[in-house]
Amino acid sequence: MIKELKLQNFTVFNDINIDFSPKINIIIGENGTGKSHLLKLAYSLCNSKKKDNQLYFSEEENESIISENLIKYFMPEDNILTKLKNSKNKNKKTMVFADFENNGEVSNIKFEFNKNSKNVKINKNNNFEYYNKISTFIPAKEVISIMKGFSSLYEKYQLSFDKTYYDLCVQLDLPEIRYEKLFEKSKWIIKDIEKICGGSFKFYGSGKVTFVSDNTKDEYSANTIAEGFRKAGILARLLKVGLINPGESGPLFWDEPEANFNPKLIKKIVEILLELARNGQQIIIATHDYILLKWFDVLSDKNKDDHILYHSLQKTEKSEIIVKTTEDYSEINDSAIFETYREIFDSEITKKLENL
Numbered sequence: 001m002i003k004e005l006k007l008q009n010f011t012v013f014n015d016i017n018i019d020f021s022p023k024i025n026i027i028i029g030e031n032g033t034g035k036s037h038l039l040k041l042a043y044s045l046c047n048s049k050k051k052d053n054q055l056y057f058s059e060e061e062n063e064s065i066i067s068e069n070l071i072k073y074f075m076p077e078d079n080i081l082t083k084l085k086n087s088k089n090k091n092k093k094t095m096v097f098a099d100f101e102n103n104g105e106v107s108n109i110k111f112e113f114n115k116n117s118k119n120v121k122i123n124k125n126n127n128f129e130y131y132n133k134i135s136t137f138i139p140a141k142e143v144i145s146i147m148k149g150f151s152s153l154y155e156k157y158q159l160s161f162d163k164t165y166y167d168l169c170v171q172l173d174l175p176e177i178r179y180e181k182l183f184e185k186s187k188w189i190i191k192d193i194e195k196i197c198g199g200s201f202k203f204y205g206s207g208k209v210t211f212v213s214d215n216t217k218d219e220y221s222a223n224t225i226a227e228g229f230r231k232a233g234i235l236a237r238l239l240k241v242g243l244i245n246p247g248e249s250g251p252l253f254w255d256e257p258e259a260n261f262n263p264k265l266i267k268k269i270v271e272i273l274l275e276l277a278r279n280g281q282q283i284i285i286a287t288h289d290y291i292l293l294k295w296f297d298v299l300s301d302k303n304k305d306d307h308i309l310y311h312s313l314q315k316t317e318k319s320e321i322i323v324k325t326t327e328d329y330s331e332i333n334d335s336a337i338f339e340t341y342r343e344i345f346d347s348e349i350t351k352k353l354e355n356l
Contacts, residue, residue, distance in 0.1 A: 001250070002282070007041070010086060012321050022101075023278075023283070024273065026285055026308060027287070033315060040164065041096070066119075067113075067118075136250075136253065139165055149206075149207055150169050193232045194236060197225070198213060199214045201230075201237060231260055238252075244276065247280035270295040308327065310325065
């Protein structure tokens with residue numbers, strides 16, 4: 001899991017420090033406050049590790065891997081690393097520090113880059129390359145409808161998608177693990193999702209996906225199925241292939257889980273995420289949605305050892321982004337989400353009074 005993230009002069013952030021819960025983390029804030037940036041950075045660092053079964057990387061190789069990932073996940077202008085610097089502090093160094101825990105072992109990485117850097121420069125490396133928990137990132141847009149041929153096109157051409165989409169398409173195409181080896185709670189979660197969707201998604205490899213109806217047993221193009229069901233199908237598939245495996249897998253990052261879900265389905269998604277976290281899955285999400293937040297507040301249970309940290313990103317009068325972290329849902333009522341709902345409520349009351 002990821003324990004801590006410190007940033008200086010990175011994208012929209014001047015100086016920010018976040019401590020993560022080992023269970024559920026909810027990042028909230030208005031547009032432009034860097035919610036998705038935090039998710040992508042944490043995810044890119046969780047995945048900036050060994051590949052091709054290589055056991056050791058030189059410092060230069062580590063620097064190259066981190067730099068390449070930052071460019072592929074953030075897609076800065078002209079693929080220039082220094083375009084990820086805070087625009088107000090272009091002449092200052094950018095610094096990133098991340099702290100991880102892997103089966104009780106702590107590892108961390110600290111690196112920086114300046115206005116002339118082509119690669120990051122590592123200042124501190126404590127067993128970073130040995131952090132080997134595979135993480136998953138679910139973007140706001142579902143990917144099942146674009147999977148066919150996407151991975152090969154992405155590898156061949158420079159598509160206008162950041163690498164989170166490619167990663168997820170590759171992960172969804174992995175073979176399912178044997179049913180008896182599934183995490184026990186995964187079995188009922190998968191059944192619940194398929195019951196809601198009215199069937200299951202069938203993955204053939206090479207990006208081909210169909211939907212099999214429970215009622216008729218017929219197969220349909222996945223593109224004809226509601227987008228909300230396709231997003232739920234992604235979650236079920238990640239469980240089936242073992243990439244969400246509480247206690248074993250790395251963090252699950254999810255950008256705007258509420259997108260394309262109706263409120264009834266949002267409740268079920270929150271129930272599922274809470275159950276996964278109770279069994280050892282770290283979850284980090286970004287959201288704009290009041291309903292999602294409220295369901296987490298209503299359904300969480302301290303008697304079941306639920307632990308949620310709300311990270312509220314806010315702009316100061318000087319337009320700097322700060323973070324306020326709390327365990328108490330009632331303490332995040334100064335966010336843009338709640339201000340908007342209060343405004344709607346006040347406007348509704350005013351309108352009713354005017355009509356009396």
